[in-house]
Amino acid sequence: MAGQRKTEFGDFQTPDVLADQVAKLIQTVFPAPDMIVEPTCGLGSFVQSCIAVWKTGASYHGFDINPGYIDTCRRNIVPEADCHFETADFFLQNWRHFFSTEKKRILVIGNPPWVTNSALGVIKGGNLPKKNNFQELKGFAAKTGKANFDIAEWMLINLLESLQQHRSACVAMLCKTATARKALKHAWASQWNLSDSSLHRIDAKKYFNVAVDACLFVTFISLEKRTDHAAVYQDVSYEKKLSRFGLHGRELIANIDDYKKYSRIEGSSSYTWRSGIKHDAAKVMELTIKEGKLINGFHETVAIEDNYLYPLLKSSDLGNNRAEPRKFLLVTQQAPSDSTGKIRENAPETWAYLEKYSSILDGRKSSIYKKRDRFSIFGIGKYSFTPWKVAISALYKKLVFVPVGNIEGKPIMVDDTCYFIPCGSEQEAVLLAELLNSEESRRFLHALIFFDAKRPVNVDILKRIDIGKLADFTGMKEKFTEYCSSCVQASSPQQLTIF
Numbered sequence: 001m002a003g004q005r006k007t008e009f010g011d012f013q014t015p016d017v018l019a020d021q022v023a024k025l026i027q028t029v030f031p032a033p034d035m036i037v038e039p040t041c042g043l044g045s046f047v048q049s050c051i052a053v054w055k056t057g058a059s060y061h062g063f064d065i066n067p068g069y070i071d072t073c074r075r076n077i078v079p080e081a082d083c084h085f086e087t088a089d090f091f092l093q094n095w096r097h098f099f100s101t102e103k104k105r106i107l108v109i110g111n112p113p114w115v116t117n118s119a120l121g122v123i124k125g126g127n128l129p130k131k132n133n134f135q136e137l138k139g140f141a142a143k144t145g146k147a148n149f150d151i152a153e154w155m156l157i158n159l160l161e162s163l164q165q166h167r168s169a170c171v172a173m174l175c176k177t178a179t180a181r182k183a184l185k186h187a188w189a190s191q192w193n194l195s196d197s198s199l200h201r202i203d204a205k206k207y208f209n210v211a212v213d214a215c216l217f218v219t220f221i222s223l224e225k226r227t228d229h230a231a232v233y234q235d236v237s238y239e240k241k242l243s244r245f246g247l248h249g250r251e252l253i254a255n256i257d258d259y260k261k262y263s264r265i266e267g268s269s270s271y272t273w274r275s276g277i278k279h280d281a282a283k284v285m286e287l288t289i290k291e292g293k294l295i296n297g298f299h300e301t302v303a304i305e306d307n308y309l310y311p312l313l314k315s316s317d318l319g320n321n322r323a324e325p326r327k328f329l330l331v332t333q334q335a336p337s338d339s340t341g342k343i344r345e346n347a348p349e350t351w352a353y354l355e356k357y358s359s360i361l362d363g364r365k366s367s368i369y370k371k372r373d374r375f376s377i378f379g380i381g382k383y384s385f386t387p388w389k390v391a392i393s394a395l396y397k398k399l400v401f402v403p404v405g406n407i408e409g410k411p412i413m414v415d416d417t418c419y420f421i422p423c424g425s426e427q428e429a430v431l432l433a434e435l436l437n438s439e440e441s442r443r444f445l446h447a448l449i450f451f452d453a454k455r456p457v458n459v460d461i462l463k464r465i466d467i468g469k470l471a472d473f474t475g476m477k478e479k480f481t482e483y484c485s486s487c488v489q490a491s492s493p494q495q496l497t498i499f
């Protein structure tokens with residue numbers, strides 16, 4: 001129960017040492033505030049750190065939904081400071097009204113709850129904004145609350161909006177990096193008065209024992225200045241700036257300086273990126289070789305024909321620049337429309353093996369399998385069977401494009417956590433890998449990718465590289481024309497694609 005309560009209220013109390021660091025940092029960039037607010041104060045670590053920095057020069061206001069925390073704050077926090085603690089639900093507060101005060105400089109500081117609305121859905125928690133069509137979610141998502149958002153994101157947006165009319169305010173909050181980014185995107189797109197925003201990385205494992213990318217998010221509200229970018233710093237200081245992200249048109253760009261420098265390779269790709277094979281039954285479909293025998297994920301020896309077996313590379317192989325397959329994949333079709341029934345005649349042992357595991361294969365949950373032949377797979381087509389590919393894992397922070405060939409004429413397959421371009425020859429695959437691994441390409445991709453996403457690399461990003469322009473930019477135009485032009489010429493003018 002205590003665990004569930006902790007989840008519902010995103011309750012991770014900030015260690016004093018971190019709250020002290022934050023208060024001291026804000027002191028260096030914001031003139032002495034006369035009102036300091038911690039909207040979800042918990043045990044009040046930020047109020048205490050702020051009192052240590054600004055002493056009796058300000059009034060301090062702490063709110064929390066948990067009356068026990070408020071009692072503790074009232075008991076423990078120094079009485080000589082002008083402190084006001086109140087039990088209150090953030091979502092029922094009229095923050096705009098609260099901030100419409102004569103006070104000159106407001107600091108809003110703290111650590112809003114770390115929980116998403118879908119996590120609340122799982123535990124049937126009710127700690128959510130009331131009657132608010134958050135982020136103007138459309139249709140079904142809005143009605144059912146299905147779209148996933150962080151409670152902290154809603155809180156940050158609400159605070160930033162409520163402070164818009166104030167002459168001088170600073171918001172300094174610990175949160176997930178993605179939460180800060182989404183709140184900023186909303187604020188920038190809404191043209192709110194924010195300036196000099198920054199994200200300062202923190203080690204969430206060390207301070208909160210959670211494995212997420214987290215930061216101290218700092219921004220300033222003044223009626224005079226507006227900027228739509230934010231600097232990312234290595235730690236809770238302004239010393240080591242890593243990059244600057246911001247709005248470009250309506251899109252959030254991860255590194256706007258590199259984007260400006262390398263965007264000349266942007267265009268529409270003359271190649272079609274494909275994703276690897278999806279089968280949702282790794283223990284059955286993926287086999288390894290041990291002492292000359294095929295073994296499945298249940299550690300059973302599998303004796304089947306080799307007609308339908310193909311060498312397989314997984315994300316972990318590509319992410320580590322390994323092009324030597326350690327697995328085999330049962331590829332039951334050459335195209336999604338292929339009948340799998342013919343396996344029975346072509347390879348009876350394979351058919352018997354598939355039947356043996358039919359409860360697993362027939363029970364695959366994804367709806368894509370429902371209207372297809374039994375034992376179907378996805379992400380399959382002529383493009384899967386070209387002799388060479390250049391492939392990348394979608395999951396790794398290190399971007400490595402790997403030329404992937406074939407073993408005794410059998411093309412090596414990749415799984416659905418990978419993307420690839422089918423290639424007609426080894427030279428083409430090697431050249432494309434060289435181009436895509438070039439400094440220019442990697443800096444361009446890094447400018448677009450937010451690496452804290454679950455699947456940082458995706459087709460929408462990859463296809464923004466015009467490989468022809470990249471060849472030009474990197475001085476490899478001639479080689480590119482020699483090895484790759486035949487496929488480009490063979491394609492239709494609208495969609496230059498080889499397969």
Ligand SMILES: C[S@@+](CC[C@H](N)C(=O)[O-])C[C@H]1O[C@@H](n2cnc3c(N)ncnc32)[C@H](O)[C@@H]1O
Nearest residue numbers: 009012013014040041042064065089090111113
């Ligand atoms: C991440 S903890 C941070 C606590 C404190 N600010 C700190 O930094 O140590 C989040 C706090 O938000 C409080 N909380 C959660 N939902 C709330 C709500 N709807 N209104 C007010 N406080 C809430 C929790 O009780 C918890 O103390």
